[in-house]
Amino acid sequence: MASREHFKKTPLHDWHRKHDANMAIFGGYEMPLWYASGAKREHLAVISSAGIFDTSHMSVIMVEGPDALALLQTCFTKNMDACIGKDKTSLIPGRCAYGAFLNDQGHVMDDAIVSQLASGKYMVVVNAGMGEQITHHLKNRAAGSNVEIHDLTDKVGKMDIQGPLSARVLAGMLKEPEAVFDRMVFFSFKGFFDESLSPLDPVYLLDGTSIMLSRTGYTGEFGFEIFTAPGKTLQVWEMALEAGEKIDLTVCGLAARDSLRTGAMLPLSHQDIGSWPFINNPWSFALPFNSDQTDFTKRFIGSEALKKIKKPEYTCPFVGFDLRKVSPGDSTVVIDSGGEEIGVVLTCVTDMAIGRVEGMIYSIASPDKPEGFNPKGLSCGFIKVTKKLLPGDTVELKDDRRTIQVAIVKDIRPDRTAHKAIKNVGW
Numbered sequence: 177m178a179s180r181e182h183f184k185k186t187p188l189h190d191w192h193r194k195h196d197a198n199m200a201i202f203g204g205y206e207m208p209l210w211y212a213s214g215a216k217r218e219h220l221a222v223i224s225s226a227g228i229f230d231t232s233h234m235s236v237i238m239v240e241g242p243d244a245l246a247l248l249q250t251c252f253t254k255n256m257d258a259c260i261g262k263d264k265t266s267l268i269p270g271r272c273a274y275g276a277f278l279n280d281q282g283h284v285m286d287d288a289i290v291s292q293l294a295s296g297k298y299m300v301v302v303n304a305g306m307g308e309q310i311t312h313h314l315k316n317r318a319a320g321s322n323v324e325i326h327d328l329t330d331k332v333g334k335m336d337i338q339g340p341l342s343a344r345v346l347a348g349m350l351k352e353p354e355a356v357f358d359r360m361v362f363f364s365f366k367g368f369f370d371e372s373l374s375p376l377d378p379v380y381l382l383d384g385t386s387i388m389l390s391r392t393g394y395t396g397e398f399g400f401e402i403f404t405a406p407g408k409t410l411q412v413w414e415m416a417l418e419a420g421e422k423i424d425l426t427v428c429g430l431a432a433r434d435s436l437r438t439g440a441m442l443p444l445s446h447q448d449i450g451s452w453p454f455i456n457n458p459w460s461f462a463l464p465f466n467s468d469q470t471d472f473t474k475r476f477i478g479s480e481a482l483k484k485i486k487k488p489e490y491t492c493p494f495v496g497f498d499l500r501k502v503s504p505g506d507s508t509v510v511i512d513s514g515g516e517e518i519g520v521v522l523t524c525v526t527d528m529a530i531g532r533v534e535g536m537i538y539s540i541a542s543p544d545k546p547e548g549f550n551p552k553g554l555s556c557g558f559i560k561v562t563k564k565l566l567p568g569d570t571v572e573l574k575d576d577r578r579t580i581q582v583a584i585v586k587d588i589r590p591d592r593t594a595h596k597a598i599k600n601v602g603w
Contacts, residue, residue, distance in 0.1 A: 223529045227426045228417070235305070236307070276454055285309065287462070343400075495582060522557065522560055529541070
């Protein structure tokens, strides 16, 4: 194994070290797994108040030019001409869309969020270590087109503030919070981290720093992503911590990020989605299905392969009956009610904010939770199986340590706040 000096570091790496973070390698970067407070407290903080994450390991790609939209329509699963709101209107400046980049076999190269900065100008955010690969993929498909593609990996600082009190933290950082928050809906953004590009609705912090503020995230809870110039990252991070003191803003690592995103029904690329067809999973909203889901509304790389699958596999979410979990991986099997091995476990974590009462799953954020509700947590995650399972079906997950029973579900952690209007969350 290579020495730690060969792994990348975010602009906040020294801060994490100085604050006794438990560090590990993820996506080629040394990143914090958790801090002294522990992953459980970090997880619960995001659901009840707010947490802050270093996400500067994510890669940013710029796609610009008259043919930029046509290129993304070919390479990206989301139909950019029909992706906003219930009416499925076109992506416009200031809005974002989630989807995936597939290969010709319909397998996932990576998932991504695409934000439209202006006509013919898009910002693509992909996972750590994937900037070069997705850039190469786009350039190959753009041959002969009037489009420029720039990989900004390690040239953008990024952090996420997530949780129902996130807007209160931002209000203590922004020059004009009321104007910034006005009409800022889920999956929208304002500003940009490079002032020279004359961003739509510029956003400035109290110290004059220009940022891009996006109402997206990876926890299922209300919150924001902040993009800034890398040299400003530490300055913005410390400003956020100072602004968050009044609500006890909690610094969070990758362990809480993983348990939060699982409870929010969000996939981890190269684990829950990867080298198999991107279909028959909980993320059909990332595909451009027509109204009756019999076909796609556009052709894209991998679409024909997805329509010709002969032996489908199914990715299903599950919730256990206590906090015990198994280790995910190909050696951890799924056993159906007849005792047959039907698949493998992709993700298995414990969401410490949920529990069962009389067969119903509640969260600590549930407005109708029973009096005295104090959950110990439930295991949850995703399995990939060779037969279709329905919500309510039970299966066993077995690794080399234990066997646990879990139930297939439509959703995992109830009463998530990500979609809430800012006026209903308060700041």
